[in-house]
Amino acid sequence: MSLFWRIFGLNAVVLGTATALLLWAPVTVSVPVVLTEAVILVGGLAVMLVANAALLRIGLAPLERLTRLMATVDLLRPGQRLPVDGHGGVAELIRAFNAMLERLETERATSSARALLAQEAERRRIAQELHDEVGQSMTAVLLELKRAADRAEEPLKGELQQAQETTRESLEEVRRVARRLRPGVLEDLGLISALTSLATDFATHTGLDVRRRLSPRLPPLEQETELVLYRIAQEGLTNVARHAEADRVELSLWPADDTVVLTVTDDGRGPGLAKEGAGIRGMRERALLIGADLDISPAPQAGTEIRLTVPVSRKRPEHD
Structure with a gap:
């Protein structure tokens, strides 16, 4: 049964019950309305509204659960699905949503795998360049500073040794970054x-x-x-x-x-x-x-x- 006919049927039951009570119950309405008659009518209306609200709540509950899941679903937490009962329009909607989540999770996992593999490849390339290009250049600078410091006299020798130490620390930092990348x-x-x-x-x-x-x-x-x-x-x-x-x-x-x-x-x-x-x-x-x-x-x-x-x-x- 589709959602339209389900809601229509629920309202028809409530209104049909109210009509039957008015036709066959010993209830009359005077003009002007007597207090006891007004109480009966208002009470009947309240019962009708409560019954209608309860039935609609039951009928629309699957849609509310679907709305909550749609608002909170996270593709990085796979497996979030709604149970499916019956074969009506709401059940078909939930089945379609579950199938859509399945496709999206599969596509997200595939695209993430490609992105992460590309990221690892880029990390390896950068680490290799840091090691081969930057590392070797800094090593050459370090050796030149050492030779210059060995030939220099104070205070230039102290300044060159300080530059040598700074270069050595920078080289260690470059190597550490390269190790983190690869x-x-x-x-x-x-x-x-x-x-x-x-x-x-x-x-x-x-x-x-x-x-x-x-x-x-x-x-x-x-x-x-x-x-x-x-x-x-x-x-x-x-x-x-x-x-x-x-x-x-x-x-x-x-x-x-x-x-x-x-x-x-x-x-x-x-x-x-x-x-x-x-x-x-x-x-x-x-x-x-x-x-x-x-x-x-x-x-x-x-x-x-x-x-x-x-x-x-x-x-x-x-x-x-």
Whole structure:
């Protein structure tokens, strides 16, 4: 039954009931109206209005749920669907909306994957140029400054040595940026070594107490999955440094059933009600790329916990 006929039928039932009561009930209307008759009529009208409102509320409830979902749906939190009951017009509308969400989530995941892969390729290119071009040029400048300082006399020698030290610090900063753009240790030594290096570097540059709990007994992971785990850990630590006002942060990675769980937990001010920024939205997009679940919630004691749960497909052993 379509929405039109459903609402029409509800109103017809109410009005038909009222007409039947007027025809067959022992109720009359005098002129002028007697108080008891007015009470009966007003009471009947109130009953009709309440019954009509209740029936309309029941009939339009699916549309209200659809409106709320349309206002709050987020493609970075997939799986939000409305239950479908019956075969009327409202049910068909909900089915069409659910199918549209399915298509949009698929298209969003595909476009995000292309964008993130292009971003990683650009990061590798920039890191390579920083290492090969800028790094080598600064190394050459450093060597020239050293030779000039060795031949110079005071006070010029001290100034050249100071310039040499500044150049050396700048070279280290360029190398650090290149490592952040392209985690070569991830490709060379694996995920655990890369996360250990990331945590050590983060603690050195922020002064925060970084605790690591990284299990070495991880199941085999695809290269794309390892990169997403690394990038989300990197972005989580960056958010702690920028926004959390924390003193301590814990980076954990361990296997659990058919999943691998990564957490970044701090003792800062907590997530609060602030709107998610580009960093967290980027983490959600990366989680979608590998079908993982990202949850950001208050930590058990204080602060914020970022939890990424990655499903792991366990391959059955092959038999001859």
